[in-house]
Amino acid sequence: MEILFVLFGASFLLAITFLIFFLSSIKNGQFDDMHTPSVRILFENKQTLETKIENGKSGERTTTL
Amino acid sequence: MPPVINTIISTCYHCGEKCEQDSVSSGDHLFCCTGCMTVYEILENNGLCEYYDFEKNPGINPTKSFDHKRWEFLDDKKIQKQLTDYLSDTLVIVSFNIPGMHCSSCIYLLENLSRIAKGVLSSEVNFLKKEITIKFDPREISLRKVVETLLSIGYSPEINLNNSEKNKASGQNKKIVYQIGIAGFCFGNIMILSLPEYFDFKSLLTIDFIHLFRYVNILLIIPVLVFSASDYFRNSWYALKNLRSNMDVAVTIGIVGLAVQSFYDVLSGHGGGFFDSLSGLIFFLLVGRFFQQKTFQALSFDRDYKSYFPLAITRAKGNEEKSINVNDLMIGDDIIVHNRELIPADSILEKGEAFIDYSFVTGESRAVLCSEGDLIYAGGRNMGPRLKLKIIKTVSQSYLTRLWNDKAFNKDEQTGVSIWANSLSNYFMVGVILIAAATGIYWKIHNPALVMRSVTAVLIVACPCVLALSIPFTFGQIMRIMGKKGLYLKNAQSIEKLAAIDTIVFDKTGTLTSTDNNDSTFGSSLLPEEKNWVAAAASQSMHPVSRLLKEENTNPEYYPITNWEETIGAGIKATVNGNEIKIGKKEFVSQEITSDDTDDNSFGKTYISVNGIIKTGFAPIQKLREDIEALAQSLKSKFRMYILSGDNDAQQSTLEKYFTKENLYFRQSPQQKLEFIEDLQGSGQNVMMIGDGLNDAGALKASNFGITVTNDIHSFTPSADAILDINNMGLLPKFTSLAKDTKKIVLGALVFSILYNCIGLSFAVRGNLQPWVAAILMPVSSISVVLYTRLASIVAAKRNKLY
Numbered sequence: 001m002e003i004l005f006v007l008f009g010a011s012f013l014l015a016i017t018f019l020i021f022f023l024s025s026i027k028n029g030q031f032d033d034m035h036t037p038s039v040r041i042l043f044e045n046k047q048t049l050e051t052k053i054e055n056g057k058s059g060e061r062t063t064t065l
Numbered sequence: 066m067p068p069v070i071n072t073i074i075s076t077c078y079h080c081g082e083k084c085e086q087d088s089v090s091s092g093d094h095l096f097c098c099t100g101c102m103t104v105y106e107i108l109e110n111n112g113l114c115e116y117y118d119f120e121k122n123p124g125i126n127p128t129k130s131f132d133h134k135r136w137e138f139l140d141d142k143k144i145q146k147q148l149t150d151y152l153s154d155t156l157v158i159v160s161f162n163i164p165g166m167h168c169s170s171c172i173y174l175l176e177n178l179s180r181i182a183k184g185v186l187s188s189e190v191n192f193l194k195k196e197i198t199i200k201f202d203p204r205e206i207s208l209r210k211v212v213e214t215l216l217s218i219g220y221s222p223e224i225n226l227n228n229s230e231k232n233k234a235s236g237q238n239k240k241i242v243y244q245i246g247i248a249g250f251c252f253g254n255i256m257i258l259s260l261p262e263y264f265d266f267k268s269l270l271t272i273d274f275i276h277l278f279r280y281v282n283i284l285l286i287i288p289v290l291v292f293s294a295s296d297y298f299r300n301s302w303y304a305l306k307n308l309r310s311n312m313d314v315a316v317t318i319g320i321v322g323l324a325v326q327s328f329y330d331v332l333s334g335h336g337g338g339f340f341d342s343l344s345g346l347i348f349f350l351l352v353g354r355f356f357q358q359k360t361f362q363a364l365s366f367d368r369d370y371k372s373y374f375p376l377a378i379t380r381a382k383g384n385e386e387k388s389i390n391v392n393d394l395m396i397g398d399d400i401i402v403h404n405r406e407l408i409p410a411d412s413i414l415e416k417g418e419a420f421i422d423y424s425f426v427t428g429e430s431r432a433v434l435c436s437e438g439d440l441i442y443a444g445g446r447n448m449g450p451r452l453k454l455k456i457i458k459t460v461s462q463s464y465l466t467r468l469w470n471d472k473a474f475n476k477d478e479q480t481g482v483s484i485w486a487n488s489l490s491n492y493f494m495v496g497v498i499l500i501a502a503a504t505g506i507y508w509k510i511h512n513p514a515l516v517m518r519s520v521t522a523v524l525i526v527a528c529p530c531v532l533a534l535s536i537p538f539t540f541g542q543i544m545r546i547m548g549k550k551g552l553y554l555k556n557a558q559s560i561e562k563l564a565a566i567d568t569i570v571f572d573k574t575g576t577l578t579s580t581d582n583n584d585s586t587f588g589s590s591l592l593p594e595e596k597n598w599v600a601a602a603a604s605q606s607m608h609p610v611s612r613l614l615k616e617e618n619t620n621p622e623y624y625p626i627t628n629w630e631e632t633i634g635a636g637i638k639a640t641v642n643g644n645e646i647k648i649g650k651k652e653f654v655s656q657e658i659t660s661d662d663t664d665d666n667s668f669g670k671t672y673i674s675v676n677g678i679i680k681t682g683f684a685p686i687q688k689l690r691e692d693i694e695a696l697a698q699s700l701k702s703k704f705r706m707y708i709l710s711g712d713n714d715a716q717q718s719t720l721e722k723y724f725t726k727e728n729l730y731f732r733q734s735p736q737q738k739l740e741f742i743e744d745l746q747g748s749g750q751n752v753m754m755i756g757d758g759l760n761d762a763g764a765l766k767a768s769n770f771g772i773t774v775t776n777d778i779h780s781f782t783p784s785a786d787a788i789l790d791i792n793n794m795g796l797l798p799k800f801t802s803l804a805k806d807t808k809k810i811v812l813g814a815l816v817f818s819i820l821y822n823c824i825g826l827s828f829a830v831r832g833n834l835q836p837w838v839a840a841i842l843m844p845v846s847s848i849s850v851v852l853y854t855r856l857a858s859i860v861a862a863k864r865n866k867l868y
Contacts, residue, residue: 004274012254012281019250026242036192039169040176042119 081122123170125219138388139209160198161222182214245351248293251285252344262337263837279331282340311487322524342839349847357537402452408445412454421445486536497527504830519832526825535814542858551790559786562770563804565751572756573710602639602646647674692795697723699798739763799865806861821846
């Protein structure tokens with residue numbers, strides 16, 4: 001049963017780590033605005049898609065050359 | 066491509082408004098005006114037409130948001146310093162409120178500002194706060210240019226002195242998230258570590274484990290008590306210091322009772338204590354408090370009068386004109402006030418004549434004519450061409466500022482503290498102390514060993530957490546329901562104030578009358594051509610009635626005007642396109658006295674004649690709202706009603722139909738309104754004041770419950786408890802009755818609380834409160850109360866037809 005001491009210590013450390021992550025994410029402002037990023041991701045997606053297509057095209061060209 | 070005149074009725078591609086005859090088109094798209102088309106072309110040239118893909122007709126008509134302000138003052142270094150968050154030679158960070166932001170297309174456009182304006186490095190939007198943070202390189206683009214770019218695409222930023230005062234509320238908001246995070250973490254871990262105490266695992270584990278778990282629990286509870294619960298301790302300490310008692314005191318007694326008992330149990334080796342219940346209690350209470358904060362985060366209310374004053378004004382010194390900060394104005398300075406600008410400080414008119422609109426100050430909708438040497442008060446709006454004024458009082462000593470500094474505005478308010486909660490918790494505490502005392506005396510006689518244990522158990526279990534949770538959750542829910550229907554409350558306390566109202570005082574202009582509904586019948590009896598002549602003649606005058614007439618002109622065309630002449634206080638005479646037009650008082654327009662003139666109705670009316678024939682007579686007064694009768698009828702039985710108007714008594718007879726004659730007051734100055742409210746309160750009435758503007762500010766603030774009615778819920782006036790969308794005035798009776806129902810819901814929660822306490826107390830008084838009983842009872846009671854309040858609020862809203 002003494003193994004429980006080790007397990008307990010390990011799980012507790014893990015929990016503390018998560019707590020620290022959580023607190024630092026609050027500090028970095030991750031929870032300040034819960035709405036805009038959800039909309040923003042759509043725009044960025046479209047933009048990167050465009051650039052991807054462009055990249056793809058230029059890539060094709062290089063292979064044909 | 067050249068704009069093409071189009072006659073097909075359609076909606077504007079940019080803003081979605083109906084396109085009238087004079088619509089324009091660019092490419093395949095129709096626009097209601099050139100403003101909208103310009104925005105489209107800017108976007109097209111910058112490859113931002115994706116803007117139109119996210120939402121249909123997302124645009125804002127730029128002419129609507131453009132408010133004729135001048136922006137030179139943004140070049141002033143001192144003002145820049147006040148407005149910006151960060152300022153250096155290579156980088157400027159500035160944030161603005163943009164009330165016009167309304168959809169995802171807006172976010173797209175505003176975040177791509179760098180593609181429209183060269184020099185903007187990045188822009189980031191916080192949609193819920195309607196805020197944009199812009200980073201730009203001042204070597205490439207000036208602050209003024211950034212603001213003008215925003216204006217050119219229809220998003221007018223709010224720029225006022227308040228921008229410069231940094232917002233501290235967000236820091237407060239973060240603190241509670243930290244507190245909840247810590248409390249939740251400790252709560253979860255304490256629960257796990259307490260499990261062996263509830264079940265008979267003890268036999269499986271060695272005594273070392275039990276001790277380890279208990280001491281780790283002590284370690285975990287310390288941050289909860291010291292950090293997470295600190296606000297409760299602080300609030301109750303302040304309350305006790307002032308010899309008052311509130312909900313936080315009751316909560317603190319519960320927390321301290323639990324903590325002392327638990328520490329004693331663990332340190333003396335008696336048992337595991339109640340750490341799990343304690344951390345859970347604090348966690349749930351904090352969640353309730355967070356919910357309450359979140360509900361009114363979307364509205365930031367506390368704006369002061371400074372928001373309404375111009376930030377800068379043009380000062381003339383010799384031949385040099387310079388834009389300076391209004392706070393730098395000195396007595397004796399000469400200032401230039403352009404058309405539609407506000408006058409920042411009491412001053413004297415140096416040259417010529419001026420039309421000043423004091424509706425901000427007095428509510429009187431007609432502009433006042435001032436001549437050379439007249440005193441002009443701060444808050445007036447220049448309705449004519451530019452004026453030169455000499456300052457005689459500094460901004461802070463002017464008439465309006467003094468009114469706003471009246472004691473009513475400095476009324477000390479304890480925000481967020483619920484009156485009901487406090488009075489209920491007082492009864493609650495008295496009850497708990499009586500039960501604890503009775504229990505103590507009983508065990509003193511029968512079994513002295515159990516005295517301490519049973520008394521602390523009573524204090525622990527009778528914690529008013531159910532009560533503390535039910536109020537924020539009920540109020541939050543009700544506030545959201547009201548918000549959906551156009552009534553935005555300042556804080557939770559407002560609901561209690563609203564429920565207590567027995568008297569309603571209305572302002573007239575803009576509240577009972579509606580601005581979109583001007584009585585402009587003059588057009589109907591004129592031919593379209595004649596209408597244009599009249600408008601052309603009127604456009605030369607600064608008189609407010611003339612301005613009204615001018616706006617009626619839909620199709621501006623040039624007409625030669627000769628013999629234009631204005632007789633102050635009578636009317637205008639002009640020859641337009643060879644036709645003689647007269648606008649003005651009846652005796653001015655027509656020399657003959659007809660029998661009609663004895664008619665009282667001719668007073669205050671404006672007459673128009675074309676070539677000597679009177680075409681029409683109309684009174685440029687505002688029409689009463691259409692739903693006024695229904696509103697007055699439904700409120701009559703429950704409330705005493707008064708009308709205080711800063712305007713003249715032109716509408717007295719109409720209003721008498723709906724309101725008691727003795728309760729109508731006209732030509733009231735802001736100070737009189739304030740005093741009237743205070744008189745009513747002096748006679749023991751709970752007064753609700755409904756007004757629309759700054760001139761009511763004193764009265765709104767002094768009243769028990771002040772409502773500002775507005776078309777634009779984002780442009781608040783200060784000092785109100787609530788903001789009501791003007792189109793929802795008719796729902797007022799329903800709002801008041803919902804507020805009264807809210808009280809019943811809270812009382813229902815009290816019944817719940819008593820029920821749970823009876824169960825808990827039945828264990829406690831027997832000196833038999835096991836940790837597992839507390840650990841089950843507390844979360845179950847909290848969750849069931851939250852569910853109950855949610856359901857009950859929806860039922861109440863449905864009954865009042867508000868959901």
